[in-house]
Amino acid sequence: MLRFFVSILLALSFLQNACADVTIGTWNLEHLSVRPNKDFQSIAKVAQKADFLAVQELMSEEALQALAKELAKQTGKHWSAIASHAVGRSSYKEMYGFVWRDDVVAYEDGAVTYLDRNDTFEREPYSARFRSLKDGSTFVVATVHILYGKSQSDRASEIVALSNYWNWLKETYAGNPQIMLMGDFNTPPNAPAWNNLDASARPLVLEGASTLSATDGKFANLYDNIFVSKNTAIRVNSVKVFDYPQFLGLTHAKGRDSVSDHAPIFLSASLGGGSGSAGASTAAAQARPGAANPMKPAASTDxxxxxxxxxxxxxxxxxxxxxxxxxxxxxxxxxxxxxxxxxxxxxxxxxxxxxxx
Structure with a gap:
């Protein structure tokens, strides 16, 4: 009988923690703007799998509002959005955006574009603090789109500078260990340039790939990721690269043309702690070569x-x-x-x- 009650209590605890999970997403939406060939309906079908989404390569605030409107239409829930100002050294500029479900996440404070005094970043990162309405915990999301450049060495200086940026995040949002740095890093997580940041933070996705190759069903590079503090209170349930072309029934060519050349990453976690593994990126939750599951795009061997x-x-x-x-x-x-x-x-x-x- 005692074992029965213990089992019941464990099950109730599991359900309570699962109900507290929030799904955080990051997605490079490849020049997201309101134009005829950009399929907002398909983008929203995928984006609604997250309660909160960080967007890179946003070209206009109008496009972010259009996405929030389409998300509300498809889910029957209200979505809010905020965008950074346009960033970039030249005439070509991009914005960052955050969009979230109002019944799950609320904006808290601190939306700011990083003041890059050394002018290291082509596009300065953007961050803000939010609150989970499921358990009341606050969390910080920072997003960045690292310069692609002509070679890996062109990206290395920005990757190295993320160590200073991470320290800035900890100082700016003091007392909030639930900090997540996400986006398109144009650099795999095992590159030597990450060594400086490695002492403080770690990536949640270590295998697989997130950029669409020219071959349907195959993916090329693990450029997108989510980093968390090594001592974070975030309890990870799963973290997955989502194979959106398979989900939508699109070829890679069509996906790149109307949606994006990147797949999103979705993190399901209890932001204030709970069940799961702290900062874990379990093998079962990560993208693997040859995977058929839409959550696990294959790493390209071609x-x-x-x-x-x-x-x-x-x-x-x-x-x-x-x-x-x-x-x-x-x-x-x-x-x-x-x-x-x-x-x-x-x-x-x-x-x-x-x-x-």
């Missing part, structure tokens, strides 16, 4: 397939574009030619597009 999707040339203008270039998806399909590297494009007398930075 490097050529990935690289061919990364550099897009225009045979009419003899200009090539990287995925981070504003006109990457503007190249007409009939004029597209794929290259496995920038060097390969230049060897064919293509030149880098003038709006790529």
């Amino acid at each position: 490097a050529v397939a990935h690289l061919a999707s990364a550099i897009r040339g225009n045979r009419k203008t003899m200009v090539y574009h990287r995925p981070d270039c504003p006109s990457y998806n503007a190249v007409a399909e009939k004029n597209r030619v794929e290259f496995n590297s920038e060097a390969a494009a230049e060897a064919q007398h293509y030149r880098l597009a003038g709006n790529c930075h």
Whole structure:
């Protein structure tokens, strides 16, 4: 009988903790703007799987409000949103955005763009503090889109600078250990550039990939991630890269054209503690090569397939574009030619597009 009551208490405790879970998402939505080929209905079908979503490559506040409106339409719940100002050193600029379900998450305070005194970041990170309405705990979300550049070395300086940014977050939001740094880092979590941050924070996704390759069902790079403090009170239930093309029934080509060239990451966690593993990224919860589950896109074993999707040339203008270039998806399909590297494009007398930075 005692065992029976213990089992009941454990089950009730599990249910109570599960009910306190909030799903946090991060998604590079590839030049999110209100334009005919951007499928907000499909984006919202995926985004509604999170209670809170950090958005990178936001091109206008109007687009973020359009997403919040579509989310409300599909879920029957009200969604709120806030956006940073446009950031970037050149004429090409991006914004960051946060969108959340009002019955699960509330904005607390502290929305701010990082004051980058050393001008290290091409696009300064954006952060704010929120509150879970499920358990009353507060949490901080910071988001960033690291410069892609021409090589991994171009990204390294910004990755290294994230260590100082992490310290700034801890000072700015003092007393709040539930800090999450998420976004598109254009760098895998095992790169040496992360060594400085490694003493304080760790990534939740260590395997798999989050960028769409040219081959349906295969993914290329683990560039997107969520970092948490090593002593965080956050209790992770699951953290997953979501295979949105499979979920929506889209080819990768169609997905890149109308949704994004990145898949979102969804973290389900008790933000004030509870069941689960503190800061865990369990093998069962992570993306794995060859996975059929839509939550687990495969890591590509075909490097050529990935690289061919990364550099897009225009045979009419003899200009090539990287995925981070504003006109990457503007190249007409009939004029597209794929290259496995920038060097390969230049060897064919293509030149880098003038709006790529």
